[in-house]
Amino acid sequence: MKDILDSLAQMVEEFGTAPTFEEMPRRTLQDKGIGGPTAAHVIEEVHVPLNLAYLSFTTGSSAFQNIVGVTHPEMEAREKATRLVFEQAKVQSGSNILFTYPPLVNVFTKKALDACGMNCSFLRRSSRDAFLAALYNNRPDVVVGESSFLRSALEDAKSMGMATFLPKEVIILAAGTPLDLELPAVAERILNGLVHDLYGCQEFGWITINGIPVRDDITLVKSPLSGNSMYEVVVGGLPMGDSFPVADSGHICNSAGKIITYRRERTFPEYEVIVRATTLSSDVTIGRVARTILRIKGRIVKVDPGVKTMASQTMLELCSGGDASAEPIIITGPQGTGLFDELVKAQLEYQQMSKSDPVWVKKR
Structure with a gap:
């Protein structure tokens, strides 16, 4: 048995396919x-x-x-x-x-x-x-x-x-x-x-x-900030949480710029994002996308229980958490939901990638 274990240890060193710590790629x-x-x-x-x-x-x-x-x-x-x-x-x-x-x-x-x-x-x-x-x-x-x-x-x-x-x-x-x-x-x-x-x-x-x-995927939506003529910047369907005046007089550094970014106010209450339609075929996968966005971007995205799958384009709805009577804001793809769709693509690529570390095994 000792000979077998010695041979196994030698094989791990000489023929192992999983990397050692020294062989792992480094990003400095x-x-x-x-x-x-x-x-x-x-x-x-x-x-x-x-x-x-x-x-x-x-x-x-x-x-x-x-x-x-x-x-x-x-x-x-x-x-x-x-x-x-x-x-x-x-x-x-x-x-x-x-x-x-x-x-x-x-x-x-x-x-x-x-x-x-x-x-x-x-x-x-x-x-x-x-x-x-x-x-x-x-x-x-x-x-x-x-x-x-x-x-x-x-x-x-x-x-x-x-x-x-x-x-x-x-x-x-x-x-x-x-x-x-x-x-x-x-x-x-x-x-x-x-x-x-x-x-x-x-x-x-x-x-x-x-x-x-x-x-290309920037949308300006009316901010829920009461009493202010402010607009929130939405990137690819995901609200920034920042609201700005939009003025014809222009930005101090360029009169052609209408978003007055140096007069930023934090949006309150923040918009909620709800996925109404997705190009994906599975509502399970779009649920995973929502969790991914929360984990790596810190943005809360909810999925409509009746979300339409296999749609021709993504449809996101922005709802103001502080005003139930406010009209919902609809943002549709492909241009308006560019960033969101990039994260959908990333999720699909991740699901198609097998785990490269064989000791990482999840059992139900």
Whole structure:
């Protein structure tokens, strides 16, 4: 028996098909393009499911930071949005981009940045002094960062007599928080720079630049916020939870942009999403999609018990939880439900993927 066990152990080492820990594929921070320091995180290795393109985290601006999963079918739309952002901001291929906060790369995705030919760098330390040093030493063409941080750092440069030594005509992509309305004037005065206001999130990628949508599946719906002429942004059938004024006068950074993203208000009560019709043949699968969206995007989706399956297009209904008399809002595919349908595709791909780890067996 000992000989058999010895032979078995040798076979496992020499002919085993399941990977050892050393043989497992690795996706490092450098692989994701976010290999820079932040004062808000620790670095921890995790086992990431193969059905996710990568993991990220919410910013924590409105609640505790939570894990975000990004699926492979979503990547094409994120890359397209990234290209539109750079086109609108007149960022040229081959530009040197300085990110003041590395996780912002995840909203673009490294794949999209590489496809656009961008050269990315990060601060040596996450501080205003480090930002000014990087501006002086690296001379970036583009800076991506939170607007109040950038404004404060540039004002520091002015007060310290450093402004004349900084690069000029820098393009600033303000992201992560609502735009600091003093930044455009400060950037123009100190860097002769032009500011663009990016709105988006880790869950869905970039949504607008200067109040102009950069996705095809954006719907604006009347916000349930009482007494306000506000509209909520819905991405591919999923509400953002953010409401904005829509004004003909235009965005401060571009009069063609009508969504005033720097005047954001959290929607209350939030819309509920109910699936009324699906292209799927199984109501069980659409139920799994709803749970997947909750787990990786933090959005609650309910399935109508009488949901129509094998429909020609997806139909989602948005219901206001605070007003039973309000007219329901219907969003239909394929364009209006683009993101939702991408997550349906991801669920189908996952169900068709056999478990690659043979010790992972569920029994009823």
